[in-house]
Amino acid sequence: MGIQDIIEGKKHWRAHTARVKALPPDYQIVYKEMQRYLFKVGPIDLPDGNLLPGIVDFFEEGAAAGKGVLELIGSDIAAFCDDLIKDSPTHADVYQAQKSARSPRPGD
Structure with missing residues (x-):
């Protein structure tokens, strides 16, 4: 990553x-x-992806329509976020994969 990219x-x-x-x-x-x-x-890919800008787009549309934010996403913020990222690999997935690759299997 060069200075221009930064x-x-x-x-x-x-x-x-x-x-x-x-x-x-x-x-x-x-x-x-x-x-x-x-x-x-x-x-x-959260820092480089389109998820955060997409949320802002969604929120801008909701605000323009005069809706409250909880009307758009519901009362459980974590559940809404989990639904957004359900098909995306997370840091926890990578950690678990690395941990599984390193740990010896029983009987080995």
Whole structure:
């Protein structure tokens, strides 16, 4: 990764955070909780993928339609996030695969 890639990445992240800050306050709170949760358990490609920008798109559409954020995602933020990433490999999956590859099988 070169310096230009780092600079471009920072520009994209700043633009992304500006979009989040433009959301209504309740949307911002829920987005930050989702982001925190996804960075803990989320998919491997979270920083470079389209998941976070997609959530902001979804939230912008909901806010424009006058809906409350919980009308869009429900009351269980973690369950909503889990559903979003159900088919994506996570850091936990990689860890488990590595652990399984290293541990000897019984009887070996």
